[in-house]
Amino acid sequence: MTSKSTKRITPYTRQKEFPNTFNVLNNTLVCICCEHSVSWEHKVSITTHVNSKTHKKNKQNYDAAAQNSQFQTLEDSFSDVESKKAMVKDLVEVFVKANIPLEKVNALRPFL
Numbered sequence: 748m749t750s751k752s753t754k755r756i757t758p759y760t761r762q763k764e765f766p767n768t769f770n771v772l773n774n775t776l777v778c779i780c781c782e783h784s785v786s787w788e789h790k791v792s793i794t795t796h797v798n799s800k801t802h803k804k805n806k807q808n809y810d811a812a813a814q815n816s817q818f819q820t821l822e823d824s825f826s827d828v829e830s831k832k833a834m835v836k837d838l839v840e841v842f843v844k845a846n847i848p849l850e851k852v853n854a855l856r857p858f859l
C-alpha cells in the first residue's frame with residue numbers, strides 16, 4: 748500500500764489549468780505577467796496569485812502591451828498625471844544616461 752495512483756500534478760498541469768498565464772521553467776511555474784514564480788503544488792496558491800491585486804495589475808499591463816503598440820500602452824497605463832510625471836522623469840533619466848540631448852526628449856513631449 749504505497750503510492751496510490753492519484754492524478755499526477757506537474758507544473759504543466761497547472762499551466763493547462765490557467766491558460767496564457769504561466770510558463771514552466773526548470774519545473775517551476777512562472778507567471779508570465781509578473782515574471783514571478785508561483786508554487787504549483789497546491790492549486791490554492793495559484794488562485795491566490797491570479798486573484799491578487801499585483802497580478803491583476805501586471806496582467807492588465809501585459810495584455811495591453813500585447814495588444815497595443817508601445818506608445819499606446821504608455822498612454823493607457825500612465826493616464827493619471829502623477830504617473831505621467833514619474834514616467835517623464837524616468838524617460839529623461841534614460842535619455843541622459845544614454846547621452847541623448849534633452850531637446851530630443853522635448854520633441855517627444857506631444858506624445859507624453
Ligand SMILES: [Zn+2]
Pocket residue numbers: 778779780781782783796797801802805
Ligand atoms: Zn502574476
